[in-house]
Amino acid sequence: MPVAVYVLAVAVCCLNTTEIMVAGLIQGISSDLGVSVAAVGYLVSVYAFGMVVGGPLLTIGLSRVPQKRSLVWLLAVFVVGQAIGALAVDYWMLVVARVLTALAASAFFGVSAAVCIRLVGAERRGRAMSALYGGIMVAQVVGLPAAAFIEQRVDWRASFWAVDLLALVCIAAVVLKVPAGGDPDTLDLRAEIRGFRNLRLWGAYGTNALAIGSVVAGFTYLSPILTDAAHFTPSTVPVLFAVYGAATVVGNTVVGRFADRHTRPVLFGGLSTVTLVLVGFALTVSHQVPVAVFTVLLGLIGLPLNPALAARVMSVSNEGALVNTVNGSAINVGVVLGPWLGGMGISAGLGLAAPLWIGAAMALCALITLLPDLRKRSGASAPERGETGRDETAVRA
Incomplete structure (x- = not known):
């Protein structure tokens, strides 16, 4: 992988840390700004909503701007928004900050994905996305605990x-390490918009929203599940996280x-396993050893x-920034939907296992959305681009 891919991954880690770190700062923000814990929790939804709605619009607005310049501008907007958040004197000022950073983050993810594919080629897009989205994983492992540690x-x-x-360091790194290219004359916005007529693309978006939503539905309530249902000590919970x-x-x-080469089998096997893991988790939620095992499996x-x-997503459409930005929006629909449905299950008196059952149902629905795609692929005479790097226009619905 080119160094630029890892630079963008660090930036993604920075942006995603901002999205999730509110979960570790709830008590401090609540007491300082004089608002309820629930109100602070809504800041997560505000961020997700900003990514769902604003990211694609901002990406379209930047379609005539070279990709490298877009990355720098988006990080600059993020820096301004984050500074507004740090200086917030009331709740609504913090809401404005969350909206600004969400807009920048959503568009940044899409442009970054397009830059990564341009640098490595379609045949290595899976590995490039693994490196880029690795920033999200590092935010979970390092960013959130670090933010909570600093707050304490x-x-x-x-x-x-x-x-x-x-984020300022990331701006300097992008300027120094991300090569120029992807100038406006190489970006065909009309072609990208035409790609949205493809029903298989919307099917892929639906799969992604359900798949990530299923995981987040359970993960959001993992802390009370570990302490109140499985009866782990509070000191054990950070270790399990x-x-x-x-x-x-x-x-x-x-x-x-x-x-890259086994996209559909990976998704089919992965979603099948996620469904089984969440079902097993729900059935054994009061037993510590199975809960610890299923927590690790869900992470894997x-x-x-x-x-x-x-x-x-890219195999059924294209590698453009807009397609990837809308993919981020679709995932954030799942991020909003999963915890909301899980919370409704708990509020309905179904217990702490309810989010796990709801997550399992969402994962099963995601698996079902793959079936038409698998049938089409089995009936196609030529291999699809997702496994061979060839354009799959010929077999597209």
Whole structure:
């Protein structure tokens, strides 16, 4: 992988840390700004909504801007938004900051994916996406715990400033290490928009939303599941979270190796396994040993499906920034939907196993969305681009 891919992965880690770190800063923000814990929790939904709606619009607005310049501008917007958050004197100022950073992050993910494919070629897009999305996994393992640690030692604003400083370093790295290219005259926005007429693309988006939503549905409530259902001590929970995060890094690396040539088998096997893992988790939620095992398995197989999910999107459409940005929006629909449905299950009195059952149902639905794609592929005479690097236009619906 070119060095530029890893530079962009670090930037993705920085941006994703901002998305998830509120979970570790809830108490500090709540007491400082005088709002409820629930109100602070809504900041996660605000961020996800900004990515769903604003990212594609911002990507279209930047379609006439060279890719490298777009990356720098988006990081600059992120720095401004993060600084506003660190200086926030009331809740609504923090909401504005979350919207700004979400807009920048969503468009950055899409442009970064397009740059990575341009640098490595379609035949290695799965490995490139594995490296890029590895930044998300590192944010889970390092970014969130680091932000919480800083908040405990200083305050929540220091956590915001720390991420802002890393974003400034990323701007310098992009300027120095990401090669120019992808100029406006090489970007065909009309062709990208025409790609959205492809129903298989929307099917892939649906798969991705359900797949990631199924994992997040269970993961969001993992802390109370571990302490209240499985009766682990509170001091054990951070250890299990760390093991979960390490498992996602390992799983992401493995999936990235196979995502190019075996996209569909990886997704079919992965989603089948996620469904079984969540069912097993729900059935044994009060037993510590199975819970620990299923936590590790969910880390190995859940979020690491991201490279294969992204590779499938590009195999049925194109590698453009807009297609990849909308993919990020689709995933964030799942991020919003999974925890919301899981919370409804708990509120309905179904217990802490409810998010796991709901996640299993979502994973099963994601698996079902693959069936038409697999039938079409089995009836096609030529191999698809997702495995051979050839354009699959000839077999596209």
